[in-house]
Amino acid sequence: MTRYYDQVDMGDELASVEKEVSDQMVLDFCDVWSSGGGASRFTDHEIAKKEGLPGAIVPGIMSMNYMAQFLAGWADGGQLKKLDVVFRQPVQHPQTISFVGVITDKNQVAGENQVECDVYIQNAYGDRLVGGKATVVLPGRK
Amino acid sequence: MTTQELEFDRSQLGVEYDAGSFPVKAESIIKCCRALGESNPIYLDEKAARAAGHPGLVAPPAFCGIFVRGFGRPDIKLKAGGGGMHAGEVIENHVPVYAGDVLSAKTSLKDVYAKTGRTGTMVFVVWETSFTNQRGQKVADVQESFMRRA
Numbered sequence: 306m307t308r309y310y311d312q313v314d315m316g317d318e319l320a321s322v323e324k325e326v327s328d329q330m331v332l333d334f335c336d337v338w339s340s341g342g343g344a345s346r347f348t349d350h351e352i353a354k355k356e357g358l359p360g361a362i363v364p365g366i367m368s369m370n371y372m373a374q375f376l377a378g379w380a381d382g383g384q385l386k387k388l389d390v391v392f393r394q395p396v397q398h399p400q401t402i403s404f405v406g407v408i409t410d411k412n413q414v415a416g417e418n419q420v421e422c423d424v425y426i427q428n429a430y431g432d433r434l435v436g437g438k439a440t441v442v443l444p445g446r447k
Numbered sequence: 448m449t450t451q452e453l454e455f456d457r458s459q460l461g462v463e464y465d466a467g468s469f470p471v472k473a474e475s476i477i478k479c480c481r482a483l484g485e486s487n488p489i490y491l492d493e494k495a496a497r498a499a500g501h502p503g504l505v506a507p508p509a510f511c512g513i514f515v516r517g518f519g520r521p522d523i524k525l526k527a528g529g530g531g532m533h534a535g536e537v538i539e540n541h542v543p544v545y546a547g548d549v550l551s552a553k554t555s556l557k558d559v560y561a562k563t564g565r566t567g568t569m570v571f572v573v574w575e576t577s578f579t580n581q582r583g584q585k586v587a588d589v590q591e592s593f594m595r596r597a
Contacts, residue, residue, distance in 0.1 A: 339516060366533075373509035386540055389535070
């Protein structure tokens with residue numbers, strides 16, 4: 306259902322979403338991303354451990370795509386204009402992560418209905434592994 | 448170590464390189480979106496995308512970031528620590544990307560700076576890439592930051 310600009314306000318929370326990230330999902334993503342670039346810290350737990358990581362990790366660009374997916378899903382009918390992401394801690398897999406967000410501002414700029422959001426990818430303990438700031442453009446009512 | 452003290456090839460700052468051209472394939476969009484657990488049909492089914500008013504299968508909003516890996520970027524001869532990790536990324540979208548588009552990319556070194564915190568000094572290298580489609584429209588700007596410990 307389309308989300309309209311007049312339906313949202315500063316301080317509103319984006320409905321949280323959980324996602325189970327499997328080893329296979331990361332393998333499939335890496336197949337597109339690195340054109341089957343072989344085993345790496347992203348796809349092989351042993352290689353990751355040799356590099357000092359606790360296990361294989363989700364590539365940063367995959368975390369970013371997850372966050373963009375969360376925002377695009379929330380902004381049904383709108384567009385993700387900008388996403389600025391900081392990778393705070395490695396995101397291990399397999400694990401269930403959750404996406405949370407809050408609206409921090411809304412402005413009409415050059416005819417666009419822009420909504421600013423803070424978003425995070427969290428683990429089951431509530432640790433914020435990835436942080437982001439997004440600008441989303443929502444439709445207005447005709 | 449401060450930013451002024453960093454040793455790297457400063458003549459590379461702002462120099463734009465042609466990073467190549469990138470055809471946006473439907474199967475890549477679909478495979479990427481399946482890997483992300485996407486269920487919105489505009490990313491998975493061309494007919495559904497057209498029925499929703501799009502000219503073709505839609506690429507997800509951070510898709511351009513996928514192409515940035517593997518750019519043959521020049522050695523900036525940075526003398527600070529080793530290894531490195533992806534510290535952050537910014538994507539700014541201008542027009543949507545569809546299957547069948549052919550994107551061309553230009554990349555440049557935007558910034559190199561040092562920051563000192565509780566855990567020591569970190570050096571950040573920032574690359575900026577601009578994507579244009581075959582119609583000459585600017586599609587997206589992608590900024591990647593890589594961090595290494597000094």
